[in-house]
Amino acid sequence: MRWLIALLLLAFPVAAEEVVLGLSQDEIAITTSFDGSEIFVFGAVKREAPIPEGELGVIVTIAGPSVPVTVRRKERRFGIWVNTDGVEIESAPSYYAVATSANLDEVLSVRENLRHKVSVPSMIQSVSAPNTVLDASAYVSALIRIRENSGNFQLLEGKVVVDDETLFRTRIRLPAALTEGAYETRIFLTRDGNIVSQYETAIDVRKVGLERWLHSLSRNQPVVYGLMSLAIAIFAGWSASAAFSLLRN
Template sequence: MRWLALFLFVALPAWSESVVLGLSQNEIAITTSFDGSEILVFGAVKREVPVPDGPELEVIITVAGPSVPVMVRRKDKRVGIWVNTDAVEVDRAPSFYAVATSGLLRDVLRDTEDLRYQISVPRAIRSVGAPMSITDAPAFTEALIRIRSEASLYQLRENQVAVDEQTLFRARIELPAALTEGAYATRIFLTRDGQVVSSYETSIDVRKVGLERWLFSLSRQQPIIYGLMSLAIAIFAGWGASAAFSLLRN
């Protein structure tokens, strides 16, 4: 029995490290003038023993918005007109996803660990089914990643996590203006030699406030009133523009 206990002790990883995390803000308010935001993710590595010898500590930070199904359509030019030809529904795709790393992603994370924890952008998207007529289903997921990357909704920020003395770390994550409401899951992974040795998760609450919240709630809860109000505003704006134009002509 003592030999078994000794074997289990020796088999444990040589490192025992955990994350102590901080956020510059855990709530983001979306107003009518909201044009994006930036959060600072910072923290420290808590250890019961001195820094172990061997591979250096690396840090990966991910921030993910709410995940929903997305329909991706392919367009083709037919008789001089662009029309939708094929469509694939991606089962789950985050509305926003950012990955920040202390080094190149391929150097700080093994493929097997990426598969296990779903860290990289492609792994964060779940697409398991496609119509039998679609022979290149992965191309639709690649197109979704490309489109959202161009809109800064998907980000890979390599070498953007600063690690000091293998103990303190920090990174800035830029959030675009087009944010979806909900809880944004924030994960921190500590890795050595590409293996995850510790992880931590928290969330950032993103909500509409003020007039933006009132209009959003009205459109969902009282769509008829919202429609009539929008029509009235459009009529008033049209009348106002016409009156202003008439005054300018005179």
């Protein structure tokens, strides 16, 4: 029996370090007044032995639901801007943030990055381009640049604070334009660029109240939603015209 237990321990070694995680909130409600949210991620490193050798790194990622994306090039023709060639991206996260305790290339090796898909470019998969497109990577770079400018892609190097190689914390800002769904949250512990422990959870993002009702109405009864939008536009126009007439008199 003892030799069997020893074999099992060798086959399934106990992790030297594990993540104990906390989130300021695991649900986000999108209302008509929603203008974004800030997630406070904090945790500790649980150990059953003395601190191992090597530099400790902590990486926190939050990924929104992945969706297909078409990226098109715009060119000026006959005095107007028109869409020309396009590249189909099968899967790209609607939101993605990476926060690290140091520069990403210092806390994570290239091999581990490819294996676990941590960096922003590694999360974009299956690019399909027509024969007229010679450099599909330029379209991927354009998508990343556009979403970085809008705050939907974030690389927050050095934003994870680590105290005494045990406690860590960071804040990640989520923009107002969020896609509904589960936002996968991952925490990696690294030593000398190699991942030694990983923890996963999810943040649920949902529309509620009037925002939820309008969203459901637009999807389930588009005719009613269109007529209601038209009526509101007409009423708003009439109200503005009446107010202007009163001011003039």
